[in-house]
Amino acid sequence: MFRDAALIAGKDLRIEWRSRVTMQQIAPFALLVLLLFGMALDPDRGILARASSGLFWVAVLFCSLLAIQRAFTIEAADGGRDALRLSGLDPAGVFLGKAAAIAVQLVVLEVVLAVGVVVIYGAEVTGLPLLVATCVAATAGLAAAGTLYGVLAAGLRVRETLLPILLLPVLAPVLIGATRSFEAALGGVAADGWPWCGLLVTFALLYLAFGTLAFGTLLEES
Amino acid sequence: MLAFTHVGFLAAGWGISLAVFGAYALRTVRRGRSLAAQIPPEARRWS
């Protein structure tokens, strides 16, 4: 299973490396979101620094929608999904591989956004380990749930509009947990944030487990 | 009218709630009737 996962992850990341969609399109979108928030919320009133955590994670959520849809669109052309089904690869491995590739792309985007938030919003980092742990845990959960709902929406014509409304409510706990954790890491008491990190880890484990089990069925249907 | 505080809100709350349920019930039963007429009676195993 893990070998298949590595195979799929490698394939997806290689496609990404060659097409550079994440870096050339989604990352600029991420920065744009930060700037738009800045324009909307008046930088001179100190709101931005205080709201950095929330704005960061909302931006990540929006970017994850793009990344997930992209991850499945690359297979939509040329009957890629059928090829995936017929390849004999373990569906659980395919799930983990796709989720891993999405996670890597999200981490890259998060780094970009983190720099943006520190530079543009003036957030100060006081708890770096917590920050990193939160990103890892939250990204795992985002990628796992996103891959699951992504494959679900993938075969449908209305996937662009359906995926957000299906996925974002599911990700609300990740938003809540990650934001609270970041608030502790960006100028707050780090100890407050670790329990929320725990919530993120639990969420990630749940969705990784469930996705591994359910992906096979969904791949058949799409 | 009995002297309640916030009569307007109470009336609105209860009134709209009952209206919503009534409308939904009516719509469901009406759709049920029109569709049930299109299938042979044997398919209706409940009446």
Place this chain on the structure above:
Amino acid sequence: MTTPPDVASGRATTGSPGTRVLGGLTLAGLALLLGYSFLWSPADIAQQDAVRLMYVHVPTSIVAFTACFITTFASAMWLRRKSDGWWVLGAASAEVAVVFTGVCLLTGSIWGRITWGTYWDWDPRITSTTMLFILLIGYLALRRIDSEAGDPAQRGARSAIVGLLLFPNVMIVHFSVDWWRSLHQTATITRLDPTIEGTMLFTLMLGIVVFSMLFVWLLIHRFRLSWIEERLGSTGLDAAIGERRAEAGVPAMGGTV
């Protein structure tokens, strides 16, 4: 198949003797509830008459979450047994749940307006009930697409998986929101005074019973309605194929298309 059904052999409706009895009892119960809510139960000391809205709000909230659970359960059962009954139950329960959730949000919002002065508050329960509402709508949107997808044998796993995750997601969201909001709330005015007793408690219990009966009645009708829709969906296709074949002069079985 193409001749109209003989309506004389039974009225064409989703009703049955059972549902008529249940419906009658529900209406009677509703009347009783109205009586107790407005006439025979006192106003609350703290909330005054706002508490009378609780007799709708709390029961609809309980029913909404229960209906969501039913959808999850039906999805799980469908994944195991793939029978039409479970398939239909999932959608029917979800749709009725949407109605109850909507009413719950409405009455909660009005109650909030009376008690706190605003229609919205980031109270854990309003927030998570609103999330439930959106989750249900997403599920129903997916169901609509899935049922248009053609071959009944193939579609379904998508909706079933989402349905299966519905209740767990609701619980996770509810838990997260609750924990989050508990960081900010001091002396919360909880929705329901824990020391509620006497006539008010009775009215509340009555409300729960009556709205549960209403739920069952609505669910049965909605279930039968969907059941018929499924039948029509498959027979409609068969009938159309039959007609096309008849036009082409091809025998019903074994002909080439």
